[in-house]
Amino acid sequence: MLDFLFGQLVATHATFDVVTLSDRTTQALAEDPWLAAGYALLGLAGVGGFLSLLGMALIYVERKVAAHFQCRLGPMRVGWHGMLQSVADAIKLLLKEDIIPDRADRVLFLIAPVFSIIATTLGLILIPMSPSLQVVDLNIGVIFISAVSSFGVLGILLAGWSSNNKWSLLGAMRAGAQFISYEISVTLSLLVVTLFAGSLQLSEIVQSQQDGWWIWRGHIVGLVAFFVFLIASTAELNRPPFDLPEAESELTGGFHTEYSGLRFSFFFLAEFINMFIASALAATLFLGGWMPFHIGGLHTFNGLMDLIPPGLWFAGKTTFIIFLIMWVRWTFPRLRVDQLMRLEWKFLLPVGFINLFAAATLVITKLYFFPW
């Protein structure tokens, strides 16, 4: 029937050639070392620029969205509808006095924010934004991302410890406990997609979704994994309703209480870029990343969808998930510490394990949609 409506029913394998920036550098290295250096420099500058620009943009969007969720207008003064507010704030942060507490552990205090921002940058280079826009494509991409995101919490723990402030330490301990707990759920839902796709490489996971995104090809299992991932990664991002590490009302800022100026902005930036990474990862794993919306076998329909460039697909999906995370943040109240732990260990963890078994069964029996 579908065949009749949409033309020939064939397994489409429209090819997207993935060329990452590191591939280009390696190729150019043999012929033209200067070109290779140019590529490498472009990658560095691109990631750095993307990091700061995206951070400012996300902060602006967050403030605007939050304002309208709360019947407010948000920034309206600097630039058109406050467009330049983030720029002004960035300049202000850079010019602020950098205070190091008297009895702080000086060395750790100085390197803690750097740890945070490095972890974020390492996560960022792996995100496949389009077939030709990816810095590095590791064959263990999924593991790498979950590894470096754990690196970020090390910065938070160090910050809390070295500040020599009880609020900071409490916040950092909460962050550690929260991160270790929710990392399990994140990994469990990452494993579901890894099982489906049969690969840990992010570009291959994207390629594996050209007959349909895993969120609906894996029907219920994919959907459950998606929501578990979303909840658990929101908790990992320390964003409300899981923002216990900085809980303003109890801890006066948590782990970054003692930080100011540039060092504070590192934490701030890392937090927002981590939100982007989590959203991009959710889009890549469950919503097909840069892969256009395909239905296995509908050749004409898929061809029409291919007209929209992959980069736009990626941007749209990521924006949607970022919006979802913001929506949740500005709607729900904060959890208590015991509620937080209960949600993970008594609810998300069992659900994640059952879901993983279901996924394994699904893959063996090939019961998901379009199993060719």
Next chain:
Amino acid sequence: MSYIDPKKSSRSAIEVGGVPVNIVVAPRGATGDKREGLLTIFYKSVKSLLTGMKVTIGYLVRPSTVVTQQYPENRETLKMFERFRGQLRLVKDENGYMNCNGCDFCEKACPNGSIILQDRRNSVSGKSELERYLWRLDSCTFCNACIQACPHDALEWSDGFEAAVYDRRLLVYTLNDYAGPPVNHIKRFKKKAGTPEDRVEELLATMEPRHQYGGPTPLSGKGMPGVPPLKTD
């Protein structure tokens, strides 16, 4: 959920020292209430979360729900709401005559002495009338007691909220812009049989202008730009 069930509560009355006292015994919800199943709890929590999200997205998609005022820009069109208490003001009719006859009710109603009235006797009609209505914004708590106490509807709140000044003395206002007969006195004087026209003119001529800052406070200090010095007779 335990709640008080009015149907199950028992009522009785006893007498304590000759006074009847009603007693209502409301039982708590049954202690053996069945705990809800996991699925029910899950369903209810998800439903309540989605309800919250529905509310917030409603605010996001409807810009008309924004309550923020772009204040300095919309200064001209800014409309304060009905119950807003800006600054105290004397009610005036279309001719500019005030209702206030200086009866002192507001001064007595004011809990902290923020209102001081000075009266005088009119030379033409022989009636007591308002000489100066002093209102101290610096000590006013905006409790509204003066307006409730006024028997002549002579007081009201204005919309003005921009009362910031650089000198504290400028917060003492003279509310009346003339010292003289209120609108009621003028009407009665006109109605009085056999009052010639020139007598009415004479009554109106007793009105003397009063400046906002003509009160005693600028007098005690030194001269200020924009504030005329008080004439001392």
